[in-house]
Amino acid sequence: MFVKLRRSLAALSIAAVCLLLADGAARAEEAPARQFAETPQPVAPRATPPAPAKPPASGRDLKPSTAVPTLAEQVRSLQASVETLQADVAAMKARLQNAEKDVGTLRSGMTALQNKLSEYLAKVSFTCKSASVSRSGSGVEENCSPYRCRAIDGRCAPQTCNSVDDCAPGYVCLPGVFKCSLP
DSSP states (O other): OOHHHHHHHHHHHHHHHHHHHHHHHHHHHHHHHHHHHHHHOOOOOOSOOOOOOOOOGGGGGGGGOOOOOOOHHHHHHHHHHHHHHHHHHHHHHHHHHHHHHHHHHHHHHHHHHHHHHHHHHHHEEEEEETTEEEEEEEEETEEOOTTBBBBBTTBOOOOOSSGGGGBBBOOOOEEEEEEEEEO
């Protein structure tokens, strides 16, 4: 984007120089023409009288014509445009540098959040290593015996039972007591 902008600025500068040169050449050519126009020339007699002047067709023809800017004025305008574009480019570069700093800050914050999330998941995620052993995401194992490791969340079952399915293999649920015990 900056390369295209620089090329445009260079083209505008070249155009401004060309306009200045052309303006100087045009003024040099006008000087002899003015001298010739100021010298009175003999007028040949006309055979027919001149036609009467026509009134203007509309009111807009009565307005004074707008002056065409000289080449020097056009060059100054182009130079002002170039300066404005250069200032805009400088401002964009500053904004880009600030945005790059912000991206760096966001990336480091994102990395810190990912590390904390990994630590959290290691603490709260559990799996059943066996029917009676629970294992945390950080690798810590807990023997659930005489109760079973619950497959649904990987943790040891509560210290009560409703059936033999709540007890580790080899244990039974004692009716009325609701505790797992050896038979």
